[in-house]
Amino acid sequence: MVVTEVPKLASAVEYFFKMGVEGKRFRPTVLLLMATALNIQIPQQTSNVIGDATLIELRERQQRVAEIMEMIHVASLLHDDVLDNSETRRGIGSLNIVMGNKLSVLAGDFLLSRACVALASLNNNEVVSIISAVLEHLVTGEIMQLTTTSDQRCSMEYYMEKTYYKTASLISNSCKAIALLAGQSTQVSTLAFEYGKNLGLAFQLIDDVLDFTGTSTSLGKGSLSDIHQGIVTAPILFAIEEFPQLHEIVSRGLENPADIELALEYLGKSRGIQRTIELAKNHAVLASAAIDSFPESSDEDVLRSRRALVDLTHIVITRTK
Amino acid sequence: MVVTEVPKLASAVEYFFKMGVEGKRFRPTVLLLMATALNIQIPQQTSNVIGDATLIELRERQQRVAEIMEMIHVASLLHDDVLDNSETRRGIGSLNIVMGNKLSVLAGDFLLSRACVALASLNNNEVVSIISAVLEHLVTGEIMQLTTTSDQRCSMEYYMEKTYYKTASLISNSCKAIALLAGQSTQVSTLAFEYGKNLGLAFQLIDDVLDFTGTSTSLGKGSLSDIHQGIVTAPILFAIEEFPQLHEIVSRGLENPADIELALEYLGKSRGIQRTIELAKNHAVLASAAIDSFPESSDEDVLRSRRALVDLTHIVITRTK
Numbered sequence: 339m340v341v342t343e344v345p346k347l348a349s350a351v352e353y354f355f356k357m358g359v360e361g362k363r364f365r366p367t368v369l370l371l372m373a374t375a376l377n378i379q380i381p382q383q384t385s386n387v388i389g390d391a392t393l394i395e396l397r398e399r400q401q402r403v404a405e406i407m408e409m410i411h412v413a414s415l416l417h418d419d420v421l422d423n424s425e426t427r428r429g430i431g432s433l434n435i436v437m438g439n440k441l442s443v444l445a446g447d448f449l450l451s452r453a454c455v456a457l458a459s460l461n462n463n464e465v466v467s468i469i470s471a472v473l474e475h476l477v478t479g480e481i482m483q484l485t486t487t488s489d490q491r492c493s494m495e496y497y498m499e500k501t502y503y504k505t506a507s508l509i510s511n512s513c514k515a516i517a518l519l520a521g522q523s524t525q526v527s528t529l530a531f532e533y534g535k536n537l538g539l540a541f542q543l544i545d546d547v548l549d550f551t552g553t554s555t556s557l558g559k560g561s562l563s564d565i566h567q568g569i570v571t572a573p574i575l576f577a578i579e580e581f582p583q584l585h586e587i588v589s590r591g592l593e594n595p596a597d598i599e600l601a602l603e604y605l606g607k608s609r610g611i612q613r614t615i616e617l618a619k620n621h622a623v624l625a626s627a628a629i630d631s632f633p634e635s636s637d638e639d640v641l642r643s644r645r646a647l648v649d650l651t652h653i654v655i656t657r658t659k
Numbered sequence: 660m661v662v663t664e665v666p667k668l669a670s671a672v673e674y675f676f677k678m679g680v681e682g683k684r685f686r687p688t689v690l691l692l693m694a695t696a697l698n699i700q701i702p703q704q705t706s707n708v709i710g711d712a713t714l715i716e717l718r719e720r721q722q723r724v725a726e727i728m729e730m731i732h733v734a735s736l737l738h739d740d741v742l743d744n745s746e747t748r749r750g751i752g753s754l755n756i757v758m759g760n761k762l763s764v765l766a767g768d769f770l771l772s773r774a775c776v777a778l779a780s781l782n783n784n785e786v787v788s789i790i791s792a793v794l795e796h797l798v799t800g801e802i803m804q805l806t807t808t809s810d811q812r813c814s815m816e817y818y819m820e821k822t823y824y825k826t827a828s829l830i831s832n833s834c835k836a837i838a839l840l841a842g843q844s845t846q847v848s849t850l851a852f853e854y855g856k857n858l859g860l861a862f863q864l865i866d867d868v869l870d871f872t873g874t875s876t877s878l879g880k881g882s883l884s885d886i887h888q889g890i891v892t893a894p895i896l897f898a899i900e901e902f903p904q905l906h907e908i909v910s911r912g913l914e915n916p917a918d919i920e921l922a923l924e925y926l927g928k929s930r931g932i933q934r935t936i937e938l939a940k941n942h943a944v945l946a947s948a949a950i951d952s953f954p955e956s957s958d959e960d961v962l963r964s965r966r967a968l969v970d971l972t973h974i975v976i977t978r979t980k
Contacts, residue, residue: 420741420764443741443764444801451794454775458788466787467779473772480765 366404373400374643376520407512409453416446465515479503488589494575506538529628536625543618546571568592577610622651687725694721695964697841728833730774737767786836800824809910815896827859850949857946864939867892889913898931943972
């Protein structure tokens with residue numbers, strides 16, 4: 339879908355997609371498993387629910403949702419790199435440094451426009467609405483991060499809301515779209531949404547931990563990139579609960595290297611990392627529980643996909659990179 | 660629709676909308692006139708065509724198309740300014756200079772996401788498809804401009820295609836969407852599209868002339884901003900037809916000020932300006948003819964709106980700014 343008549347742009351948008359080694363393909367994997375996990379008891383006769391779609395057509399439409407989601411995700415990375423003036427992304431030079439802001443903005447816009455066209459071609463108003471809202475959430479999350487006040491910087495509620503918009507909305511709503519395309523009920527679609535939301539939140543919480551701990555679990559081996567950008571994440575927020583004196587330090591913005599040192603010191607004395615991992619585990623359990631509440635099925639493929647989705651909730655919280 | 664919870668972003672996106680003096684409000688005016696011109700013989704009983712929409716609801720939906728189009732237009736301006744590193748836009752400092760690339764990219768994304776949500780809320784698959792394609796056209800046009808080869812630089816066909824994508828697609832497809840929402844036939848919707856396309860092309864051709872001539876019709880009083888950016892427009896392309904030796908000069912890119920001087924000299928000796936105005940007039944006539952082919956009506960409001968749409972085709976080609 340990203341092939342275009344203009345080779346320069348094609349190479350720009352393929353830049354991220356081609357990084358097979360670094361890219362975990364996490365999101366598309368989740369969605370395609372979700373598709374198999376829910377493509378059951380398709381009411382072939384009651385064509386009002388899924389139109390005249392055969393199972394193969396349905397699968398193609400669900401795959402398109404996965405493609406759309408990945409295009410939106412990569413587009414947001416391209417624009418975020420311009421926003422952050424990032425110099426690296428996934429370990430290699432970010433596109434805005436390599437090819438200029440111009441092409442990053444344009445390639446992002448190109449992917450978004452292709453995503454919109456692909457979305458429209460699904461001819462499903464509810465899915466179009468859901469995925470459009472995701473676009474708005476991504477922007478909202480980015481704005482929340484850019485405009486954080488000192489009070490908001492110390493608020494766990496604000497942090498979780500921002501994390502939902504920036505990270506979990508895309509995967510959760512795509513899971514819901516997959517379920518809706520399969521003709522599933524509102525109840526089952528909500529379970530699919532809950533799986534995606536809780537998996538996404540667990541994923542991000544562990545990301546936040548790894549930014550401090552790196553690949554090992556001992557403090558201080560991470561890249562510390564968040565805190566050096568003044569971005570406060572869950573471990574610090576939990577540490578503030580234990581050491582109220584940290585509140586003052588964090589709320590003044592972490593622009594001073596001495597303040598960062600102090601914050602890391604308090605974090606080391608606190609249970610911040612541990613409590614963040616516990617919170618991630620809670621979300622992983624909720625994600626797993628959503629899958630367990632899916633309608634019964636005896637189909638081997640369906641059951642295997644569901645087990646894989648449950649396995650992913652464990653992988654997400656035990657990963658070290 | 661652009662009001663948001665984040666004051667900083669609201670002010671960014673309102674930045675362009677608030678410039679009532681400079682902004683001509685040309686596009687929304689066309690669309691609202693088109694709505695009145697086509698809201699006839701509404702098949703209230705045959706609800707399959709326009710749903711259960713009453714005339715008031717229909718009008719609201721058409722107004723939403725105008726709002727969506729203007730949001731997409733402003734979003735593209737915001738991103739274009741980042742692309743061009745523009746320092747002014749509509750006579751005032753461009754947002755990327757005033758507030759940074761960051762906010763320009765984000766405000767553009769914000770407007771696009773709001774436009775997508777508003778579009779989805781129309782619940783009309785065909786309209787969603789049409790407007791999504793416009794997003795792709797805008798990007799395609801921008802890419803064509805950024806990646807022009809020396810052969811393409813001298814091609815009238817390439818120029819007209821790029822102009823359609825960058826300028827005329829938005830207005831023509833929005834006109835078509837207005838017609839489709841009114842429950843008009845494919846034939847009438849195509850006429851609405853043809854009106855918008857030809858009006859848009861005429862508008863841009865005159866823009867290209869004014870870039871050379873400024874407010875008067877004598878050569879050399881315009882801002883010459885296109886040619887100084889190496890962007891070749893219709894007047895130069897017509898001049899090449901008269902003076903083939905200009906082809907070599909233009910195809911090497913107009914990066915040399917001496918080449919620009921030479922090109923302007925040939926343009927002055929040629930009928931390039933005149934022929935561009937004639938081409939614009941031809942498109943204005945085609946636009947006008949599309950309106951004349953609309954289904955008959957004796958409604959005063961309908962007829963007045965159609966006359967206004969025809970009047971606009973004259974205004975577009977006789978304007979001096």
